[in-house]
Amino acid sequence: MRFAAAVLLAALSLSVRAKETVRMAFVGPLTGGNSAIGLGGRNSADLAVRLRNAEGKSKHQYELVVMDDECKPDAGVQMATKAGSDRTIVAGVTHYCSVVAMATVDTYHRFGLPVIVWGAVLPDITYANDFKEVHRVNGTMINQNDTNAKFMAEHGFRKVAVIHDTTDYGKGHNKYFSQFFQKAGGQIVATFGVTADQQDFTAELTQIKAQNPEALYFGGLTPIGVRIRAQMDKLGLKAQFDGTSGIVNDDFIKALGPLAEGALAFREGAPAEKLPGGRKFLEDYTKQGYSNPPEAYGPFAYAAAELLMDVIDKVGPDRKKIIKELANVKDRDSIVGKITFDDHGQNTVPAITRYVVQDGKWLTWEESEYAAGKRKLTSGK
């Protein structure tokens, strides 16, 4: 009897020990001006891992190795090298900032580390090279700017001024928006490239004000977006503020207060609560008691981590096999909708969601009072 118990115990402990620990990297901006989104992404990826481990069905015990790219290319490459050279790390959920994602693709390729980008929107990240390691679950800025330009044209905006940051990210936004907006019959009255850490925009805005545009398109991230919107008010520049996915987060509203009202932005995918399984995601997220919200790109980080774990469960923790299996991802269900990777590892995602700030919250255009006609966008006149 005693012997039988001992055997049973040994067998049990063996089955527990047999669970091999598999490590995945999460890389995103955890400090600096874009850290709200980075922390939301990290928590979401962490949530996916925790749920998988708690479920207990997997052969593996997953561990998320969290790294901070500070939204800076040099720090990003450092982290990518760290993750790539650590052979115990088999895959990565990587980057929100496009400049960083762009700077690191070579590194991942060199080390053969399969990664899924969870937030960066620059098309070149997947399309400029033919790296089998690099994938992306979210859409690119091409789609969002197409929708943005059409929306502006449909709502009667004819003259638009552009401010973009001079990183690849901002330049890409400028390129695609200007192209689509002119095609839709609009006119770009002025274009300004600014540095990503600029403080004073009064000179640019004064020049824009003299052109009397109906809207100001901003291609960049939250910190300078906040400054530009605030300084527009200081100069009495009354034009509709039209942003990109880079400003869809709570920090933008927190830093601006009432001035954020009516700001527009466009983003791939749908808000979490409207996604298939999104409600459950939010419930689980709340249960874990994270101190930051998942933010706009959390669901993508969650979906990327889920997808990687599915693949690893199937083919085992081997970088080469994972890359091979990721190439076959087609019509796979996830909380951000069906995922299908094209031959560049790019998810051919669907819908773009239109956002507007109403009473201190990002609402989808459809549910806002702006769409209902109860409130009006700024016309600039």
Next chain:
Amino acid sequence: MSASVIAQYVMNGAMLGMMYALVAVGFTLFFGVLDIIQFSHGDVVAAGAFAGLTAWTLLTAAGVVSPGVLLLAVVISAVAVTALLGAAVARFIVLPVKGAPQLNVLLVTLMGGTVLRECLRLFYPGGSQPKLFPALLPASGWDIGGFHLRFDNVILLASGALLIAGTHAVITRTRLGLAIRAVAQDEETARTMGIDFRRVVLVTFALGSALAAFAGVIDGLYYNEVFFGMGLLLGVIGFAAAILGGLGNLYGAIVGGFLFATLQTIGAVALPFASAYKDVFAFGVVILLMAIRPTGLIGERESERV
């Protein structure tokens, strides 16, 4: 370009120039009394703005709503903190290495600034994010054609001008100013005349840093935003302005500050390339001017400092 647009540029440039001048005056004061460059000065500016923000946060949490009281508290807290900080920098960083090569002072203050900046980022709650700075001045203004003249900008400009005039008066009209000028001219002789050298140095650092606090608060009120790294570029620009005007000369610092702001505005507005290059342009011109006039625009023609 219409007159109203030009007026707007002048106003924008004047606000920038005033902030730069206030920072540059600090550099020039420190150089005057000790012949040193205090490279953490820009971060002292940021610390001043954050000290003001702290006072505002605490008081609003305690239920104070009057903008006047809040503004006063913001200014007093900013000035007090930076004056102490400035004196501490002098006492614990600069004076101990006095007599060592100039390079050492430059290095220790540069590092001191980095420590200060990182402290703001790490220890101020949410310090790594840009922080909303309250608008405590009346936001109304007048539209004159396309020119939007804001009441708060006028107040900020006027108070900046008063501060600089006040500093000038202190230096030229008071016993303290006399002592500062004496130390600036010849430390040894000043000592033999019975001037307490250490005290003069500490007071000068407190004074220069208090001016930086005003620059920080003006910056916060103007942009309604402060950031832990805001002092970095402000420090470099203030230093360049002080050099440009002629280091050690109060008027030079003011001229340098406004000149730099003018260059930046021209760089952003009148030149054919992207406005992202305005700093490149402004600093480029500074280099050129330095080559033409190595001692600054108002250099040491008479070798009297401060």
